[in-house]
Amino acid sequence: MSNNKSGFWTFKMAWRDSRSNRSKLFLFMAAIIVGVAAQVAITSFRANLNSSIESQAKELLGADLEVERNAPFQPELQEVLDSLGGDVTTGLEFNSMAFFPTSGTTRLSQITALEGEFPYYGELITEPSSAGAVYQQNGSALVDEPIMRLFGVEPGDSVKIGQLTYKIEGAIIEIPGQPVAASFFGPRIFIPKENVEETGLLQRGSRLEYVSLHKFPEGTDMAAVEDRLDKLRENNIRFGFDTVREREEEVGEAIMYLSNFLNLIGFIALLLGGIGVASSIFVYIRQKINTVAVLRCVGVSSNQALSIYLIQATAMGLLGSILGALLGSAVQLYLPVLVQDFLPVDIDLYISWASIFIGIGTGVVISVLFALFPLLAVRKISPLFSLRTIDINLNELLDNTTKVILGTSLAVFITGYAWLMLGEFLPALYFTLGLATCLILLTGFAKLIMIGSRKFLRAGFSYEWRQGLANLYRPNNQTTTLLLTFGLGVTMISSLYLTQDMLLDQIDFGDQRDLPNLALYDIQNDQNEGVNEIITSNGHDILQNVPIVTMRLQEINGMTTEEVDDDTTRNARGWALNREYRSTYRDSLLPTETLETGEWIGSVESRDELVPVSVEEDLLEDLDAAIGDTLTWDVQGIPIDTYIANSRTVKWDQPSPNFFVVFPAGVLENAPQFFATTINTTSREASLSLQQNIVQSFPNVSAIDVGQVLETVRAFIDKITFVIQFIGLFSIITGLIVLAGSAATSRFQRIREAVLLRTLGASKKQVIKIQVIEYVLLGIMASITGLILSLGASTLIGQFYFDITFVPNFYIIGIEIIILTALVLIIGLLNTRGVHNRPPLEVLRAEAA
């Protein structure tokens, strides 16, 4: 037969052969549909996001150039900026308490005092819309909309910042380049810069950011501007700047990380779908052994036989992928709703054909690669099987070389795809290795369960128990398939939940009564006593009253920080060399600190000799310094020579003031300083009223309501985890489809058994009981196995990613086991629905058809 004719016949046969089985393969297709949908939704969304960032690049910054410094600009810098031309907006950014007289409430807010027409690109959207244009002329304020809604404040009401009371001109709805989530950590308030000094907030110790925003005429050479500013920095003029190009890169990079992560989660859904494909094709081919044997008898070649089923699998993979791409494109419309709060741009939605084609391609490749495992066995089906009914194991038909080649191809494909998604090879390799380890462990567990249940089986058990247990290891059992598909799904979803729980647990200080729930900052030296008095007279305990002295590092072992920075043989990090340090002095360690190396020296007589200081462990590493090294500090103009006497570790997650560098008592007492105070108030109401009292008397003092911050963080994490779980949901759905699929493909076998039992006189109750026992056991074991793996994964994530010791929450785990087992049971029982109330022969005839 010619090749053409042979190919045509193979296609015809594939079509004919699939006719009565298509409905049986729908579940297989469903797994691919969901997997591809997850892929296409995420990659389309990413494509949309990237093009939105590109088209809205200038709005990310709102200007062509942003320059900032935490002190007034140096004359050299100002000179360069003045020479650049174009339009300029100058401003100051700081945090301060805002008091709303209408509601009598206070809130630590992010204040921006501006002079100029910022934003130059994009629009400052306010309500009423005219507010953004007039607040500077009117000397009024713009306040974040959510906080106005929360406090019941209307435009026309007032807000007091420091000593000044501003009329609220309107509500801020949107600031170009800032995601809504930016207001989570303090509402944003815009005021005119003109009279900002009169707030009395620009004192020493306040964290102030001076900013300058520039718009240049069209055609300005931005590279030249960047060069001039870079040259200044090379001459040790310290400041920061951002251009549209840089901001676009930064935002693009951050979003790439997020979407890569989501993409991997989506990819796992697709891989689960692949496993579903393999298991359903496996069972499908098992039902086709006779057909293949007969076809071989009448002259079909082994390759033709393989092609018949390969065509079917590919066609279903293709159809499933196309439907998945359609579904994914629809889901993509919903994704922006989930994440818009975190995005600095508005997303323009369009159909991303590239994503659709990549999704369909991946879906087909995954379908075919996974299907090949059982399909290649078709070539080995002997025509002799038509003469004898032989119970063959398809797995054993494949030789080891074929299995290794297939396994390697899959691993290469998965690593390649993960590489494409992550942009880095090693993490992609780890992803594949992690997945392979999971699969190996799950297969191992399945074998253990089969051996275990065989050993556990006792003659004394009731018939139902013996049969139910035996079902776990008898030929054609579902133990391995179910453990692999369901177990992997559970591992992934549960790891997500446990990691989220672990993170939330870190910030849950709810029952720890001795921890502060209110922290006051920026208390000036002359205000400290007054503040303390208000606290104690209100009946609250002061937990800590800590002096803070700002300083900068000048020299390490006699080398200036610039020299250290330039020295390529040293590994000191820029942030550690250049940052403004806020240090304290005291004579003892706190309970949250542990001495690591060296000796703690609590006090010194004078600063004429080298002063021993304590340095935090990680900072020591980032400074590339060691115990005994000398550090010279510039304490607001006065140099102080110190040496590193010891290193400490600090529990940074505690809500109390923590420090990188601690001086001994006896050195900094007379240096300009301000204070931070932590308080444990009896109730939330008491905390609010104390904040009001303090802000009224000392408006420059900032109060951080720890309870409220924790709530904000929790809300933030909740939002992020919801996004992750939404994508993870695809894996759950795929897992369930795969589970239903693997149950459905064994339906005929189950039904034959059930009918046989009924024929032999078993009651309906007995047959159901056997199935319940089998599926409950399978469910419990699959979920426990998955959970054990996820505990392992969460421990590793905790240890290597977040540096947290993971303590599992057994309550959550218990609930998970119950839910998961119930799911397996329901799907298992649905599988044999309709068997129990009909005559056995009728059932068999209907099923065989």
Next chain:
Amino acid sequence: MSVSFKIKKTVSNILEVQQLYREFKSGSKILTVVDDINFSIQEGISCAIVGPSGSGKTTLLGLCAGLDRPTSGTVSLNGIPLNPLSEDERAKVRNEHVGFVFQTFQLVPTLTALENVMVPLELRGDATKEVRERAQELLESVGLGDRTHHYPTQLSGGEQQRVAIARAFINQPKILFADEPTGNLDTETGEYIEDLIFDLNEKQGTTLVLVTHDLELAKKCNRIIKLKNGQVSEDNFTELEPETAAEKSL
């Protein structure tokens, strides 16, 4: 695939079996199921292979039809030695020269009666319209002209076997292997099927090799080979001249 075979035009033996052994491993034991069997079958005759359960009948049939490979010995079908052929080359030989009828009918459940009958010729790439007409004719000749579009599950056992017979004859095989063709049928239907097979066999001049328990059925054949413990215990020719029989029986 194009495989050419040298066929001895002068041959009058359609099947030749020489020193045939088939062993199976069962744990550490070696089980000899076919034990030094030699015979040849003349073209156009009918031959029954009989024997008790486990005597090696079906294994021998599988070896003769090229469905299985012997441990040692040779099988030649229509002058083509099967041993050196690959699986796919054997498939081609079967497609061109062999027909099968099984005890369990072995129709492809997803194909209609007509499609089942058409498969062997379609595989050769023959023009579909002609194949369809021929399949239709054959189905009519087995009395199923009105059931051509039924699926196997919609047919009774006897009907399924008739479809299988039609399929077996569509490629005008030189030799037809039948494995207990009436084993799964009631007496009346069984007899009908027997008549059908012998009828078609005679009309087409096909050689018939059938494995059966049924001695009555065996007696209808020209030759009966009895197997016992994997060996030929008796070999009787019923209608051929005694000297010819002696000559053919090696």
